[in-house]
Amino acid sequence: MTTLDQIAAPNRRRRFGSLTLWAGIALVGIHIAVGLLTVVWSPYDPSGMTGGRLEAPSWLHWAGTDRLGRDFLTQIMIGSRIALIVGTGAAAIGAIIGVTLGLLAAFATKLLDDAFAATLDILIAFPTLLIAMLVVAAADTANLGSAIFALGIALSAIVARLTRILTKRVLLLDYITAxxxxxxxxxxxxxxxxxxxxxxxxxxxxxxxxxxxAIAEASLSYLGLGAPPPNASWGRLLQEAQGTVYTAPIGAIAPGIALVSLVIGINLLADGLRDSVDPTRRAR
Amino acid sequence: MSLLKVDNVTFGYSSGKSVLAGVSLDIGPGDTIGLVGESGSGKSTLLRLLLGLTRPNSGSISFNGTALDPRNAQFMRAYRRQVQIVFQDPYSSLDPRQTVLSIVAEPLRSLKIARDHRQMVMEALVSVGLEPTILGRYPHEFSGGQRQRIAIARAIVAGPSLLLADEAVSALDLSTRIRIVELLKQLSASMTLVFVSHDIGVVAALCEKIVILEQGRIVESGDTKTILANPQHPYTQRLLASVPRMPA
Known part of the structure; x- marks a missing residue:
């Protein structure tokens, strides 16, 4: 006989298979796998001269070599790790600070909320990269930690404003009163x-x-304010390839493709995750 | 003794706009009271005051002889268990990201009512005419009438003695409205019901007593049948005259 508990067992059906989600998982997964791999292994020593200058792609050097004869693929692989660390770190700092401030503002009195909204509008008016450059400059030394912190602070204003607006909208709904x-x-x-x-x-x-x-870190590195050598940031690789873009275009194309694929992958993953955790979308 | 007593309550906004002026109301155990008035007459504000979500500028509200004090956490917990509400819009009153089990069990969880929540939720669902098989489903999977039944199940799951219904049927189609009114009528046999509406027809079908509000003041109150048969105040007469009727 079927019991009430059996009848009322929660419906655990999950549609967890959208193309968007899997494309995102694949792209980001490749970057994570490559980034983790470089912790224990890389094809060559990233700072060692392992071939001739500006060699074309070959079986020995799949992406060729740079102007100092270093293996380009090794540097792009290490760049994945740097981009993931910076992207995750900055987004996490931005999320923690931004969500907390946004929630506090939404629950604050009208006067405090207005002051907060005006402050955020002023902060958002400054480009993210400019704020990050100011914070890095204030830190006196360009390193990975200061780049992550700077970008996290710069991004937190955008998250705070979004959180405040969304929270205020939800607070008006009857289920909150209920x-x-x-x-x-x-x-x-x-x-x-x-x-x-x-x-x-x-x-x-x-x-x-x-x-x-990830893009801002590449920009900071391009300007010499990001991860210092021997960290092989994609931005620094792009900056170094600037002088040889016509003779060895792979030096500019490869880090560019790596950066774009990571950003697209993260966006697809977020879209797919949103659809899979939202019950109203899942049922469609 | 009154279950809920509203004594000379006034409420207005800091802008100076007065919403309620000297409202007094005596709700006894087992009463079914219809609170009627046009939009802006102060009905919903009065409900917010009764729920302890807003404090009156002056006057007092007492429950079972104890003054309502939102700062008294212990009293408010007991009060929340005794007084629950059903909202007008069944689409915004249920959290779209929670299952029926989680929605209906919220008062049990929050008020720390230590019993088998799942069993109590299933009993509440059955008592409002829903199948207990829906526990794991989400609000968007239901019609407006079913959602309102879920909202009513949430309101009665903790066993309140007073149920407030804020225009609880006005967002529903006619046939669903009739069924929800029937359900509320059944529930009113075991609890006190305050039914806020601008629809005198629904109030007449459901409530033994009626209170007419106009611009924050009670202009007439008493037995529903008597008042509807012989309205004394011009505003009540206008309200009754405005009820749509089938052409002869």
């Missing part, structure tokens, strides 16, 4: 109702922040 009349605490409302409902939009924003951070 939660209050059910005795749910404000903290419970935040974790049980607000964050799950603003997450789909935020997750897409985090992916954009990750992409922005």
């Amino acid at each position: 939660a209050r009349t059910s005795g749910t605490s404000w903290l419970g409302i935040v974790f049980r109702h607000i964050l799950p409902n603003i997450w789909p939009t935020l997750s897409v924003s985090f992916a954009l922040q990750f992409g922005l951070a």
